[in-house]
Amino acid sequence: MTARDAAVAAFTHLTDDAPGGVWSAPGRANLIGEHTDYNDGFVLPVAIGQRTYAALGRRTDRIVRVASTFADDAVDVRLDEVPALFDSPADRQRVPEWARYPLGVAWAALRVAGADPRELCGLDIVFASDVPVGAGLSSSAAIEGAAASALNDAWGLGLSPLDLARIGRAAENEAVGAPTGIMDQVASIMGRADAAIFLDCRTLETASVDLGFAAAGLELLVIDTRVQHSHANGGYRERRASCEAGAAGMGVGALRDLSVDDLPRAERVLDDVTLRRVRHIVTENQRVLDTVRALRERGPRAIGELLVASHASMRDDFEISVPELDAAVESALAAGAIGARMTGGGFGGAAIALVPADLARQVTDAVGLAFEDRGFIAPLVFPLVPSAGARREA
Structure with a gap:
């Protein structure tokens, strides 16, 4: 059964009725530009073929009920309660974590659209999904994109794709509590087949x-190490705090304002850890620009060394890799x-x-053998097909 069919079947089981429509949004993989988004920098993500599907139907009462194939129980709230649902960290703790994503989207959508819930x-x-969870492929942005697209149409909010991306980010930051940038949501909402999105x-x-x-005779493979991660964890927050400290130490509003030429000064004024965090962001921004230029002028075979340099920077300067990721990269290259x-976030x-x-x-x-030799869980390897962003399916 496909994820789309699973969403429709689960909706019918829940409501004894067919959905009025089905919407979907993809996960994303970042071709290059990691942790640069919340530093006002540059990123180059692609929407992937795996998607989250949202089957939706109207109710005769004033309840918003969300359910999914990956949670046991449905969660419902009254429409009148949505505007205040996530006004404080304590409020969000009363909502199951998975449900904070779609309900956070509803909360943010009403705020952005200025809509009166009494009129909705x-x-x-x-929801059902075939986007791997915890694999750095932004399963969270996929559920946000599917929810935002569905609500935008069902409630007639008239929001733009960029509005929907902002809504997804607000849900992630404020309803879930993960301090991410907007890259994932832009890729999921605005992706295009056989293309990457260059985002400032x-x-x-x-x-x-x-x-x-x-x-060009190439394939882009995804190697899911099956090492679970969470953007709401301390490592991500610590990296973001280091970047903010580095910007303050260098006297700029964001690390985007620095170039590679500023790194010698950074070596003089920053401590070692902060310097390495800053160096990754500054050089990664330049690698994104170089990758875009290479793709446009020389084609995809010209970007290999930039990808390798990006991984080395994340491994050594930003320190967000793990042995399984290093093994995947090293064995693939060999x-x-x-x-x-x-x-992804690392x-x-x-x-x-x-x-x-x-x-x-x-x-x-080769990657599978490398993992076996090291005693790691067998990875999942599959081709990534750059795909279209959020859309109505039926």
Whole structure:
């Protein structure tokens, strides 16, 4: 059964009726540009083929009920209660964690749209997904994107794609409590087939960058290490705090305002740990710009070394890799990948490897053998197909 069929079946089981519509949004993989988003920098994500589906139907009362195939119980709130649902950290603790994502989207959507909940209908929304959870592929943004798209249509809010991305970020930051940037939501909402999204996280300007992997005889593999991670954990917060301290120490509003030429001064004024965090962000921003230029001028075979340098920076300077991610990258490169790096927030999750299509099986087998030799859980390896963003399915 597909995730879409599972969402429809679960909706019918919950309500004894067919849904009025089905919406979906993809997960994302970041081609390059890690932890630069909350530093007002540059990122280059792609929407992936795996998606979260939201089956929705109208209710005759004033209840919003959310349910999913990955949670035992449905959660419902009165529409009148939604505007104050996440006004404080204590309030959000009363909502089960998984439900904070879709209900946080409803809360943020009403705020952004300025909508009066007394004029809106109640809804049932049921979610199912084939986006791997905890793999650094933004399963959270996928549920936010599907929920935001469904609510925007069902309630007639008239919000733009960028509005929907902002709503998803607000849900992630304020309803869930994960201090992420807006990259994941932009990719999930605004992705395009066979393209990456070049996002300036300060201005929120976007540009589509053609990838052309298949035309160049390449495949992008995802290597899910199956090491679970959480963006709400301390490691992510510590990195963000270090970046803020580094910006303050360098006298700038955000690390986006620094260039590689500023790093010698950073070495003089920052402590070692803060310097290394800053160095990653500054050099990663430059790598994003270099990758966009290489894709546009020379094609995808020109970006391999940039991917490898990005992983080394995350491993050594930002210290967010883990042995499983390093093994995935090293074994993929040894087996013929032209570039590889961890993707996502780190501390687990997935790596990506850009490989000649005729070597994809060889790379997959090599990675599996490397994990077996090290006593790691067997990874899940699958091709990443750059795909379209959020949409109505039915």
